[in-house]
Amino acid sequence: DTGVSQNPRHKITKRGQNVTFRCDPISEHNRLYWYRQTLGQGPEFLTYFQNEAQLEKSRLLSDRFSAERPKGSFSTLEIQRTEQGDSAMYLCASSLSHGFEKLFFGSGTQLSVL
């Protein structure tokens, strides 16, 4: 069990560019979540997958955001035409899906849009 891995740890980009983040969950976990955290706030739910199916998306996830989880393993979160307001920490978490789901978070990807 190596934990939830996120890459890259930091990403600096210019406004208007596209960025993609990757999350590798704990191998036996079939649920995967994306959260976003801005300074001074708690994490905010963006979306989650059960296996490869994306089951729920937050209203925060505008049409510039897309998430995938091919084959129910790793996941990617892409932001197109980045805006300065997208600057945040993007957290990935995974869990099993029986009973209470204890989320295991990765260390996050810090995005800075200049």
Place this chain on the structure above:
Amino acid sequence: DQQVKQNSPSLSVQEGRISILNCDYTNSMFDYFLWYKKYPAEGPTFLISISSIKDKNEDGRFTVFLNKSAKHLSLHIVPSQPGDSAVYFCAARDAGGTSYGKLTFGQGTILTVHP
């Protein structure tokens, strides 16, 4: 609208004393509450949880109390240790939600435990 609020941005306590972190919520549909701890440069780590059908849950030095009528919960850490210094997040799950993993978080409280 902030459905989960942690009104104290920071708390400072002496080692060995009790730390009490508070959390208020507004959504009556929340049925499960959790506390997460976060160290710098790391993701949040699950600490303790409580179902809405209970009013207390204890795990070692950590106890969570839930007052449903007041829509208030608190985390007690006794005794506090310097290693407890971190940001603590209160989180809640909506009973109408599709997953226990879809949580609403508070803003966090920075706890500093002085030796």
